[in-house]
Amino acid sequence: MNLPEFSVKKPVAATVLYLGIIVLSIVALFKLPLDMLPDITYPALTITTRYQGAGPQDVEEKVTKIIESQVGIVPNLKEINSTSVENYSIVQLRFDWGTNLDGAANDVRDRLDFAKRFLPDGVDRPTILKFDTSMMPVMFMSASGHQNYGRLNQLLKDEIAEPLKRIEGIGNVMVVGGLDRQIRVNVNKNRLSAYGVGLTQVVQALAAHNLMVPAGDINIGKQSFFLRLPAEFKDPTEISQTLIGNFQGRPVYLGDIAEVKDDFAEPLMIARKENERASMVIIQKRSGANTVKVANAVKKMLPSLIRRLPSDVDLKVVYDSSDNIKKSLSSLSNSVLLGGLFVVLVTYLFLFRLRSSLVIIITIPISLIVSFLFLYLMGYTINIMSLSSIAIAIGMVVDNAIVVLENIVRHQQELNEDEKTAAISGAGEVGLAISASTFTTVVVFLPLIFAGGLVGILFKQLGSVIVITLLTSLAVAVTLSPLLASRLVKKEDKKLKLRWLARMEEWMEGTINFLNKSLQKILVLALDNRRKTIIIIGVIFLISLGLIKFIGTEFFPQEDAGFIQAYVKAPINTPLSETDLLAQKITTDAQQILGSQREVIIVRSGQSPFGGAGFRQEGPNIIQFMAKLADKNKRKSDTELSAILRDDFKKIPGVWKVDFQTGE
Template structure:
């Protein structure tokens, strides 16, 4: 018997014909749309694995000396830090690199502070001649989301680098950009090629010449004075402003005559010596991609890589970057310089999320068709109102928890669509059954719906929490797979719990407004029901059928397990 004074009975009775229910439905749908628009979209979940690079230099030391005197003492200290999982070190001539990796889920800022404190609290480990450790944190957000390659006929690497440097200054002004990297090209460099014989004749060596130039290329505040109620600050401005001033710098005074830099060296203002090359070579699909160059032709190129800040939407940020590039064409970027997008993580992330959202709608439509086939069109409408409401609230929960729209979170929604409709289907099926019972003829329509929903509340609640209990433990998996798979059990568990709430609040209202108000019609068994009764009757009453069925199931189970043994399934 249904207790008419229970909390769930009164809750269902209140919302069955309440004017507040459609407002709740509309609000949840709008909340879901807001979550889809504002939740960052990415291909993969963002896994937080704090990585810290520790750089140390010891000029003149061999790799073996660096290993024994620097790396070993430093690694002992790093292993003492709580949360450290691995420490990797590379010793080279004159320098060393140590990578500290913390456990998955450790806070990045806290890990950096702990590493800094540990190294700088024990500076006695640093041998004479060794530099102070330099710490640089690394994260998944350091990976560029957009890479732009600049090239053009008649442009060399030096000119392209100067153009890209100006573009870089403009791109950095876009909110959400964390870092930019320029790869390739030749930077501007002032190179001084001294004549050894001339400087040795003056009693100097190249290091002394470099120190003399460094001392002259500086500015300093030398004092201040007051006059007529004004305060003046005196600054010694002595930076080199052009190549002529550098050539005119005095290196030494001999017999009362100054010796200028141009007298003992050749000063060259131009590109640096190349250390690497970036080339752009169009392929066979160049014309289809809109690249105006013959396939196989080689062009000097410079690439600009752009990384985003943590939590920013990669898709929207990539669109802003490309819009900015279009604005810069014609005044910062010359008309004949080509800009080719060689990586666009935002576009690929949008394609993946759009594809999964499309499959989400297809799955929802497929479920609607199945429900309509077996329960009728109006009953399917009742179920299909519950699905988008549940998914909308689940997407809002994703946004509140800081998850992103990626293949795992969206797959979780697709995965749970089949079990989301269980609670509404149980409600609707029992409501339809009660409407067809003769004893309900003449009863108020609302009373029939409320009674039918509360009649199945115990199995409905039990089934919901049984599924949650089976899925939820996946959220506590550790290691790299933990944060990667966690959105799936979290999303599925939240969706199941919300579908149960929807079954008590939304489904009675939709049933009250969508189902035909004709109680008392006797139910006629369908062909499927009659066939089901015939099969189950033989399985229950006839031992031969029963044991044959159990044997067939066991045989299929053994056959399925043998697929692994014979390596048909890997």
């Protein structure tokens, strides 16, 4: 018993099987996370090492070069890039695509453990960062406040960051760019010498008096209580009263030899919103979390959190990646739906049989929906690559069903077979032909599944979804199509009795006859002039090859996402204060150029909040410029605006290099 015979003679089993697949596929569809692109883990590691108080030259000579020499022998290492800035060494390692990064990280960690013996005292333990697309911010916000700027960072951490961290799918919420509180102890060297006290003694005394000591537990009845002795400093006055030692029989307190100041830490980064000092709230999702779901949850909670902030604090969403994802996926989904409708319409226009068209209408979505079950089982996401594969496959899946259906109809009308017999014999007769046709198409897309590098990561989903969809369409054509045809397709298929539809059918039949006759004439002419035909085709082919070099290339097409980002680099060794002044000049120019075409401008000067985990060099001479643009109908395209800003930024004194990005 072959497959068509099984499905026709065992309709209940076949129906239950397909219903089960449909239900599972629909459940999988609603559980699939949404994202712009497949998860990409770049084959790169970043080693960040802090050497507090050291200048760029010392960092390079005493830290960076030592680390480079030790990690340079790690297997599969392709390239090393390093940046040495004040207080920090950043070494970026790029490996061959396909390298096991967990294993590479272990090898690097072993080499760093060995390198510690050569590093000077005072160097912090090197940290290894792995970069993947899940580290990119789902959303970031900017906040400014005149009266409360000094405690803005702490306000945002307590009132915004901590509640947001409780949202399912949130990986991390960072507050950066503002001022962080720091208690400064400015020791007077003369008094230190006069009282005969050493600096080490001061440090040890502060450490000894700033403790939280556990004191065991106590049982009272059926309850147990854990005890602790709080001995931590609560305010600067307590720190000033810390006993350091004795001098000539009298106690020496910290206030006698030093000034204790409630101040702010020296910033490694300065953020500004419309040239006003600001803090940034950066939200990252957990790997595998649904970007759109996380962003929606944040936006739902945000209004209630903002009400907790003082009235002078202005918190605004600058970037929301879910907006672009929803727009792109919605546009692509609409294209897929329209494509499916046109396939059904064209099929009906050529068949003009309602029941026969119903078979096609039922089999197309079943062939496509199985791809969502495959995506779920493989741990993939719904993104532009997976939806593009469905859009490509939608025109292919109908081929097998039409061939099978046409042959079933032929067996009914020309061979006078009954519905069941025609369904079995008609599908079985073309089974080998459509299998061969399907597998030749599958072979075309199969190499994408095994491609390496970034192309392989991006196009693996596209190739695998198309392959699964085509194989599903083959299975549907030889099982479900005969089953439906045996129940729906009759020898005398009813036609819709509409006058305009009858006229359209006559026009279509006339058009098809005209095309058949025209094609016959072209074939006769080509066969009578074979040599000329081959020469003409060859010339057209060669001309087409020659025109390839005039076609531009790009990795992804530019898309106007309403967001401009640029990296501006000042000369090396430019201090952060000077870079901040340059950032203010850039913002002023951008405000004049963009005018009402923008919603907000944010600039960040100095160290990246990601600690150099990306592929860009970071340091006190780097400015990150970001502009959220107004609606498309109120402005020029982001590409045009970027070109104008680029020309202006290059003319600003102190700007060394400008790199713009749009469509992100």
